[in-house]
Amino acid sequence: MTKxxxxxxxxxxxxxxxxxxxxxxxxxxxxxxxxDYEQNxxxxxxxxxxxxxxxxxxxxxxxxxxxxDYLAVGIDPSKSTICVQSQLPALPELTMYFxxxxxxxxxxxxxxxxxxxxxxxxxxxxxxxxxxYPVSQAADITAFGADLVPVGADQIPMIEDTNFIVRxxxxxxxxxxxxxxxxxxxxxxxxxxxxxxxxxxxKSLGNAIYLKDDTDTLFKKIKQMYTDPNHLRVEDPGExxxxxxxxxxxxxxxxxxxxxxxxxxxxxxxxxxxxVKKYLxxxxxxxxxxxxxxxxxxxxxxxxxQQIVKEGTERAQDITNSFMLKIKKSxxxx
Amino acid sequence: MTKxxxxxxxxxxxxxxxxxxxxxxxxxxxxxxxxDYEQNxxxxxxxxxxxxxxxxxxxxxxxxxxxxDYLAVGIDPSKSTICVQSQLPALPELTMYFxxxxxxxxxxxxxxxxxxxxxxxxxxxxxxxxxxYPVSQAADITAFGADLVPVGADQIPMIEDTNFIVRxxxxxxxxxxxxxxxxxxxxxxxxxxxxxxxxxxxKSLGNAIYLKDDTDTLFKKIKQMYTDPNHLRVEDPGExxxxxxxxxxxxxxxxxxxxxxxxxxxxxxxxxxxxVKKYLxxxxxxxxxxxxxxxxxxxxxxxxxQQIVKEGTERAQDITNSFMLKIKKSxxxx
Numbered sequence: 001m002t003k004x005x006x007x008x009x010x011x012x013x014x015x016x017x018x019x020x021x022x023x024x025x026x027x028x029x030x031x032x033x034x035x036d037y038e039q040n041x042x043x044x045x046x047x048x049x050x051x052x053x054x055x056x057x058x059x060x061x062x063x064x065x066x067x068x069d070y071l072a073v074g075i076d077p078s079k080s081t082i083c084v085q086s087q088l089p090a091l092p093e094l095t096m097y098f099x100x101x102x103x104x105x106x107x108x109x110x111x112x113x114x115x116x117x118x119x120x121x122x123x124x125x126x127x128x129x130x131x132x133y134p135v136s137q138a139a140d141i142t143a144f145g146a147d148l149v150p151v152g153a154d155q156i157p158m159i160e161d162t163n164f165i166v167r168x169x170x171x172x173x174x175x176x177x178x179x180x181x182x183x184x185x186x187x188x189x190x191x192x193x194x195x196x197x198x199x200x201x202x203k204s205l206g207n208a209i210y211l212k213d214d215t216d217t218l219f220k221k222i223k224q225m226y227t228d229p230n231h232l233r234v235e236d237p238g239e240x241x242x243x244x245x246x247x248x249x250x251x252x253x254x255x256x257x258x259x260x261x262x263x264x265x266x267x268x269x270x271x272x273x274x275x276v277k278k279y280l281x282x283x284x285x286x287x288x289x290x291x292x293x294x295x296x297x298x299x300x301x302x303x304x305x306q307q308i309v310k311e312g313t314e315r316a317q318d319i320t321n322s323f324m325l326k327i328k329k330s331x332x333x334x
Numbered sequence: 335m336t337k338x339x340x341x342x343x344x345x346x347x348x349x350x351x352x353x354x355x356x357x358x359x360x361x362x363x364x365x366x367x368x369x370d371y372e373q374n375x376x377x378x379x380x381x382x383x384x385x386x387x388x389x390x391x392x393x394x395x396x397x398x399x400x401x402x403d404y405l406a407v408g409i410d411p412s413k414s415t416i417c418v419q420s421q422l423p424a425l426p427e428l429t430m431y432f433x434x435x436x437x438x439x440x441x442x443x444x445x446x447x448x449x450x451x452x453x454x455x456x457x458x459x460x461x462x463x464x465x466x467y468p469v470s471q472a473a474d475i476t477a478f479g480a481d482l483v484p485v486g487a488d489q490i491p492m493i494e495d496t497n498f499i500v501r502x503x504x505x506x507x508x509x510x511x512x513x514x515x516x517x518x519x520x521x522x523x524x525x526x527x528x529x530x531x532x533x534x535x536x537k538s539l540g541n542a543i544y545l546k547d548d549t550d551t552l553f554k555k556i557k558q559m560y561t562d563p564n565h566l567r568v569e570d571p572g573e574x575x576x577x578x579x580x581x582x583x584x585x586x587x588x589x590x591x592x593x594x595x596x597x598x599x600x601x602x603x604x605x606x607x608x609x610v611k612k613y614l615x616x617x618x619x620x621x622x623x624x625x626x627x628x629x630x631x632x633x634x635x636x637x638x639x640q641q642i643v644k645e646g647t648e649r650a651q652d653i654t655n656s657f658m659l660k661i662k663k664s665x666x667x668x
Binding site for chain 2: 049053056086097100102126130331
């Protein structure tokens with residue numbers, strides 16, 4: 001039986017944070033360890049350049065940062081393939097063929113991209129590379145022959161775009177070489193909120209805890225966490241809903257009973273913010289200490305990390321180049 | 335002294351016709367034979383797919399047709415590099431990086447593309463690949479390190495687009511790796527009119543004489559040529575201006591004195607259309623017979639033609655791949 005192929009990855013615009021951990025990293029480790037999948041993890045530096053074209057040094061630097069995060073959380077290069085997008089020339093090549101199959105209107109209609117354009121205030125200065133990044137994602141997904149793409153619910157339009165291209169390509173070139181991919185949306189998927197409680201955790205919003213944060217930084221960030229702004233005196237009842245400290249306890253503390261007791265106590269009054277924050281710190285320190293230490297070890301031997309990425313990338317080159325050759329044959333161009 | 339680099343080429347959507355011969359082929363042979371240039375001739379099959387995405391077989395087939403036309407008119411593979419775009423993965427790769435440097439508005443503003451979109455009746459169904467083909471041309475030009483691009487005056491906006499990208503790339507990545515190209519517009523450039531006298535010669539308008547046309551076809555096409563519709567009787571005065579037979583005599587007959595005498599005779603009356611057409615046939619047969627015969631020889635040994643194209647393409651792969659590596663280094667990605 002052939003294993004199902006997974007394609008997943010990240011844009012290397014910064015080191016990874018707990019939002020990545022909750023939303024994808026821990027899931028990747030779990031999927032990897034079932035042994036049921038061929039998992040490819042793409043460090044999407046070309047895609048990162050679509051809206052960071054003037055910061056290539058930052059992106060280059062973060063390729064290694066992201067790779068260290070992967071290794072630290074337990075991605076095992078003997079089980080998963082870690083690779084760098086810009087070293088896989090088959091991907092832009094395939095993208096160019098896909099771009100002939102879509103009209104400008106279709107590309108402009110993608111709701112995820114529309115929303116991102118709004119958020120980034122591009123207005124009438126949308127870089128073409130950014131506008132078409134879903135097409136480049138379709139090339140990533142299909143070039144690896146991915147059956148499954150783990151995504152948040154908000155990313156489903158991306159997979160639909162990919163499958164539209166798959167069908168259009170196959171019918172145009174009378175082939176079955178491309179296969180449709182399925183979104184793999186985790187049950188109860190939700191994005192981890194940032195320290196400020198306002199939005200999802202994100203580097204650009206400055207509300208993130210990084211996997212590489214040391215213990216002092218972790219404690220400092222937990223101290224800044226948004227709680228109940230009306231909970232002024234310890235003896236007052238406090239609000240648990242929307243209180244980031246409790247959101248994080250729900251996310252990271254396996255001792256659900258204690259969490260429930262703390263919530264009850266906080267709600268009826270008599271439990272100070274600082275006390276709960278210290279407890280959260282203990283929980284998170286326990287959960288992330290090993291990861292951080294592993295990461296520190298890798299950081300001492302960057303060339304080893306780069307060698308791992310190089311080997312994964314070579315494996316990915318074999319996969320994508322031989323697929324591209326088949327694509328060209330299916331079009332009669334090779 | 336290093337030779338100036340030229341990039342030129344054609345979309346392989348059909349065999350080449352006399353419009354190509356007058357507009358570019360004879361100029362390429364001349365430039366080649368000066369020995370002053372490194373001339374690269376790109377058979378732009380990827381670009382042909384941008385508006386012929388559903389006809390890959392036709393494009394594949396015409397790669398060899400176009401190559402035979404080149405060889406027949408005197409392109410010498412030991413002096414000029416004939417190569418196939420789809421076999422040069424550095425070109426789509428470079429295109430993708432360029433696409434980050436341009437906004438959608440800038441791409442939509444290109445007057446040549448605007449006009450083509452109008453002509454092709456794309457309306458709101460513009461394939462993205464087609465819309466961005468000037469960016470892919472910029473990648474072609476710069477990846478070959480071209481100093482000079484022979485074009486018609488109407489193609490100058492394409493070179494301006496390329497040079498915009500060159501400047502933007504160099505300033506963004508603090509490099510001088512890309513160089514601006516110059517349009518090489520022939521003096522007295524004009525496009526050869528088609529048999530119908532209505533528009534430039536073009537395959538899609540069905541008004542073309544092909545280099546591969548045999549002598550009977552040539553004669554038949556000359557017989558159909560648009561002359562003066564009011565020149566009903568031999569003894570009547572005829573109009574030379576806009577009369578395709580005389581336009582072609584101007585283009586192909588080196589004996590300018592005889593052409594002038596014929597024009598005078600036709601204008602004052604007493605010279606029949608058929609007589610001038612027969613003369614034109616003699617002139618063209620004389621001019622194109624050798625080319626046609628050379629082409630027939632090549633057509634007998636297609637594998638030799640394909641070998642020539644393969645070797646040229648390998649040379650072009652070396653040029654463009656090593657350039658792409660430099661590009662990535664300049665961006666810090668390699």
